[in-house]
Amino acid sequence: MKQITVVGVGYVGLVTAACFSDLGNKVIALDVNEERVKGLKRGEMPIYEPGLEELVERNVAAGRLDFTTDYKSALQDSEFVFICVGTPSGVDGKADLKYVESAARSIAENMQAPLIVINKSTVPVGTGDWVAEIMAEAQPKAIDFAVVSCPEFLREGAAISDFMNPHRTVLGSLDREAADKVAQLHLQLRSPIVITDLRTAEMIKYASNAFLATKISFINEIADICESLGADVKEVAAGMGFDARIGKHFLEAGLGYGGSCFPKDVKALAFMAEEMNQEPRILNAVMHVNGLRRGMIVERLKDLVGDLDGKTIGLLGLAFKANTDDMRDAPSVDIANALMAAGATVRAFDPVAMEVAARDLPKVAMADDAYSLAEGVDALIVVTDWNEFKHLDLERIRDSMAAPVLLDGRNIYFPDQMKSLGFTYRGVGRGYNGAGEVQTEVKVPTNAV
Numbered sequence: 001m002k003q004i005t006v007v008g009v010g011y012v013g014l015v016t017a018a019c020f021s022d023l024g025n026k027v028i029a030l031d032v033n034e035e036r037v038k039g040l041k042r043g044e045m046p047i048y049e050p051g052l053e054e055l056v057e058r059n060v061a062a063g064r065l066d067f068t069t070d071y072k073s074a075l076q077d078s079e080f081v082f083i084c085v086g087t088p089s090g091v092d093g094k095a096d097l098k099y100v101e102s103a104a105r106s107i108a109e110n111m112q113a114p115l116i117v118i119n120k121s122t123v124p125v126g127t128g129d130w131v132a133e134i135m136a137e138a139q140p141k142a143i144d145f146a147v148v149s150c151p152e153f154l155r156e157g158a159a160i161s162d163f164m165n166p167h168r169t170v171l172g173s174l175d176r177e178a179a180d181k182v183a184q185l186h187l188q189l190r191s192p193i194v195i196t197d198l199r200t201a202e203m204i205k206y207a208s209n210a211f212l213a214t215k216i217s218f219i220n221e222i223a224d225i226c227e228s229l230g231a232d233v234k235e236v237a238a239g240m241g242f243d244a245r246i247g248k249h250f251l252e253a254g255l256g257y258g259g260s261c262f263p264k265d266v267k268a269l270a271f272m273a274e275e276m277n278q279e280p281r282i283l284n285a286v287m288h289v290n291g292l293r294r295g296m297i298v299e300r301l302k303d304l305v306g307d308l309d310g311k312t313i314g315l316l317g318l319a320f321k322a323n324t325d326d327m328r329d330a331p332s333v334d335i336a337n338a339l340m341a342a343g344a345t346v347r348a349f350d351p352v353a354m355e356v357a358a359r360d361l362p363k364v365a366m367a368d369d370a371y372s373l374a375e376g377v378d379a380l381i382v383v384t385d386w387n388e389f390k391h392l393d394l395e396r397i398r399d400s401m402a403a404p405v406l407l408d409g410r411n412i413y414f415p416d417q418m419k420s421l422g423f424t425y426r427g428v429g430r431g432y433n434g435a436g437e438v439q440t441e442v443k444v445p446t447n448a449v
């Protein structure tokens, strides 16, 4: 059993703390937000993440997980400290490192014995070296420490399973012994472990997020071309995905990427490139294509219902993706604001994000469920791909709407079915748009593996 301190108890920190304690370590999770820590001590989760509450409860009950705001007691007896604080976009897209800096200073001021400082926050290349400098300067007396980069690759909504079954663990350090000790902590996860230098590890994180964002912008561009040429992007993506070099993931066309990670990380990487006098042409194109998606859906709605002035539009979903209540850079906010600016009244329903969303969207009326949302609206837009939306009683939805217009920003419905139910339906990049002429079929030879 190792003793670990986790600094920053947000989406990444809380999952990291809960999972490491579940793996049998003793974990103290620290946050400067007193309300958050008090709530956690009462068993209240600050975020919605499937399975997290049970995991936290189980490990607190077993005495392996505790929460505090006090650095000194948190660091006492800990061999490892994970920094998991936010790194939001600052001026010009540069990552703002003020929380990392203050965490590094507090660790240095309060450590009482040698420590391995592991940075899990997504930070610009070179930050590990900078953290080491800050710590050395802030220590009241010199105590040995090593800095290791261990970027996190979990997705919100699937965070626990991603943490426990990572595709790989990446570790970067100039201190090989420290990196090996951190590798030991991860051995139970049985994933490939890549050990490299600090800057390379930091870059692997940005390059990975930027590549996934590139796939999304790529398929969105293909979706627009599909639509104008009469091909169906869902089938195109499926057909492409069988090629292992391409892969089937992250080829879902729709409203583009949002959330707290891709938008800020692609921007931050482009900023790093520009600072080094490089022109990030691909990253700029990725951001440009993504930036057009939210306006595109509003223009499409105008094609379907005409002038939006005086119309009532319902948004199915608000969170930036399913299975989270995270509203950071959620497409729903821009879409709702654009609809309201065009004179529409906007209503919305989201299974978990409405309380968080109400802060960003005070003028949007929140409905009790999808059915009450549909009552009397001139159109519905699917904004978030929640599973429960896929199983709605669509006839009931249709009958309660003022007009059966459904714009599917996430391609969760079948165009043919929607058409036969009498909806005026439009997805994204679905060329035949439900005309029913083609049905892609995949035949797998019986001797195929």
Ligand code: NAD
Pocket: 007, 008, 009, 010, 011, 012, 013, 030, 031, 032, 033, 036, 084, 085, 086, 087, 099, 100, 102, 103, 106, 120, 121, 122, 123, 152, 153, 154, 155, 156, 260, 261
């Ligand atoms: P978050 O905003 O949910 O949580 C950050 C927490 O850190 C907050 O609770 C805040 O109060 C706390 N904090 C800030 N300064 C502190 C300090 N000095 N001492 C102690 N606590 C402090 O952030 P997040 O979404 O968990 O992201 C954290 C980092 O992980 C970011 O760099 C992000 O890019 C990266 N990341 C996030 C995800 C994700 O899915 N959210 C996935 C991989 C990587």
Ligand code: UGA
Pocket: 122, 152, 153, 154, 155, 156, 157, 209, 212, 216, 249, 250, 251, 252, 253, 254, 255, 256, 257, 258, 259, 260, 261, 262, 320, 321
């Ligand atoms: C993403 C990465 O997937 C994680 O590996 C990474 O750790 C994390 O960022 C991070 O660095 O913080 P996350 O933002 O939680 O995770 O969610 P994703 O599932 O990647 O979705 C991001 C956005 O892309 C969402 O808005 C989603 O709707 C959109 N998306 C995703 C698409 O539009 N199409 C797709 O095919 C996939």
